[in-house]
Amino acid sequence: ASMRAAGLVDxxxxxRLMREKHVAYLRKGLRGLSGGYVAxxxxxxxxxxxxxxxxxxxxxxxxxxxxxxxxxxTLSTCWDGAAGGFGGGPGQLPxxxxxxxxxxxxxxxxxxxxxxxxxxxxxxxxxxxxxxAASGGxxxxxxxxVDVRGTYTALAVAxxxxxxxxxxxxxxxxxxxxxxxxxxxxGG
Numbered sequence: 711a712s713m714r715a716a717g718l719v720d721x722x723x724x725x726r727l728m729r730e731k732h733v734a735y736l737r738k739g740l741r742g743l744s745g746g747y748v749a750x751x752x753x754x755x756x757x758x759x760x761x762x763x764x765x766x767x768x769x770x771x772x773x774x775x776x777x778x779x780x781x782x783x784t785l786s787t788c789w790d791g792a793a794g795g796f797g798g799g800p801g802q803l804p805x806x807x808x809x810x811x812x813x814x815x816x817x818x819x820x821x822x823x824x825x826x827x828x829x830x831x832x833x834x835x836x837x838x839x840x841x842x843a844a845s846g847g848x849x850x851x852x853x854x855x856v857d858v859r860g861t862y863t864a865l866a867v868a869x870x871x872x873x874x875x876x877x878x879x880x881x882x883x884x885x886x887x888x889x890x891x892x893x894x895x896x897g898g
Contacts, residue, residue: 733770736761740777752798755788755811762818771818778819782827785812791829793852794836804836805851810863813870834873837864846881847898858889858896
């Protein structure tokens, strides 16, 4: 009864999505997070992506064009122009995971400014440097491990930003096959 009185369930005891409250919370998060989120400082591109994607799922991403512009500005502070690629936050090491998250977030925004925020030559240089020619896989970051995550995120970003070349793709499928385990999952 108290859940019904609070508006959390309808008369049929079905959970109600409090869309407006979710949208307000997400918009607030995109403009800034409380100090409790300091442990996630290396996850800025992920937080931006998760928030934008949630707004998109709630069909609220286009309601405020400034949100997209703010997201692009935030992500731009994570771009490493010298090495190419995005770090988890300003001045942090470029890494395939936040580069993937930033790419997805920029695609959610979808404006020309968002898509042009990525220096494609720098991105290609970064991805090429992450490529391990001997295995066909990709490292997550400079001097990092070569694994399926790095390979997937690198190739997905290359495809999204139209920098996928035969050189980048060479050996990647064979690498992924070698990482497949007997039960069908992927390790390595």
